[in-house]
Amino acid sequence: MSVFTTVTADDLQPFLKRYAIGTLVDLKGIAAGVTNTNYFVTTTHGRYVLTLFETLRASELPYYVNLMAHLAQHGIAVAAPIANLDDAYIDTLNSRPTLLVTCVPGQVIDAPTPGQCAQVGEMLAQMHRSAAHYHGHMDNPRGLGWWRDTAESVYALMPPAEADFLRRELALQAEADFSTLPHGVVHADLFRDNVLMDGEQVGGFIDFYYACNDVLLYDVAITLNDWCVTADGDIDAERARALLKGYQGVRPLSDAEVAAWPLMLRGAAIRFWTSRLLDFHKPAAGEMTFAKDPGHFHRVLSRHVARRDFWV
C-alpha cells in the first residue's frame, strides 16, 4: 500500500489552482510503490501522477526533478515534471514536498520478452547520451563505501559461508579501477518495477530517486541483473543479448568496458544484496515496506562468479 499521506479532493482543489492544468475530475490512490505516496490525478486537461515525498526533503529533490525535466526535454520516455505558476516543480501539499508529473503509458512487466529488453537497453543508452550535458551532480550515496559499511553491519547476522563470500567479493571490487570508464548520470535502480512498458515500447522510466553520477556501465549491469534474470537467479542469455544489443546500437561499449563487464555485473549484484540484507536484518524504525529477498542477489552473484560467457 503506498498511500501514506491521505489527500482528499478538498486538499487538492486549492493546490491545483497554483497550476495551469485545469480543474479536478478524479483522484485515485496508487497501491503499487513502496516509498512515497502516489495518486493518479485526472483534470480537465489530462492525467497526471501526484507524488508526496515521505522521506526526501524539498532541498534534496532538485537533482532528481531537474534531471527528469532535462530527459523529457530530450525526448527520453520519462515522466515529465509539471511546473506551478511560480515556475517551481516542487510544491507542498499536506506538509509534504510534492511533485506533479505527466502520466506515462503502459504497465510494469514481470516477464519481459527479448524485444522488450532490447527497447529498454536502447532507451537506457539514449538516456545516458542525453544526460551528458545535464548540469546537476550527485555522488553515488550507495557506492562501494556504502556496500562495505552495510556488509560490516550484517556479517554477524549472516551464515558464515555467505559472509565470507561477500567479504571476498567486496575485496575484489576494492581492487578494481573503474575510474577511466565512461561516467555520467545513471538511474541506478532501473528494475522492471521502475519502467512502464507500452506493448513492445518503453512507455516511461520512473522513480529517479537513486539517480546519481557514476560509471555508465554500472547502470547497464543493474538493469540487466533484473530485466534478464530467471526465477533461480540465473541470467537468460537471449534477453541479456537483446538488452546489450539494444544498448550498443546507440552507445557501443569500449574495449575497457567489455573487459570490466564481468566484475561490474558482480558489483551491481552486491549493491542490491547488501541493501536487501540491511532491510531484512535491520529494518529502519517505522519502515513501511516489506523486505525483499536478499537471497536472490546472493544467487545472482554466485551465478556471475561461475559464469564464463557474458554476452558481449
Ligand SMILES: Nc1ncnc2c1ncn2[C@@H]1O[C@H](COP(=O)(O)OP(=O)(O)O)[C@@H](O)[C@H]1O
Ligand atoms: N508517471 C507515471 N505514470 C504512470 N504511472 C505511474 C507514474 N509514476 C508512478 N506510477 C505508478 O505508480 C507506481 C508506484 O510508483 P513508484 O515511483 O515506483 O513509487 P515509489 O516511489 O513509492 O516506489 C508505479 O508502479 C506505477 O504504476
Ligand SMILES: N[C@@H](CCOP(=O)(O)O)C(=O)O
Ligand atoms: N530495486 C531495489 C529496491 C530499491 O529500493 P526501493 O526503496 O525503491 O524499494 C530492490 O529490488 O532491491
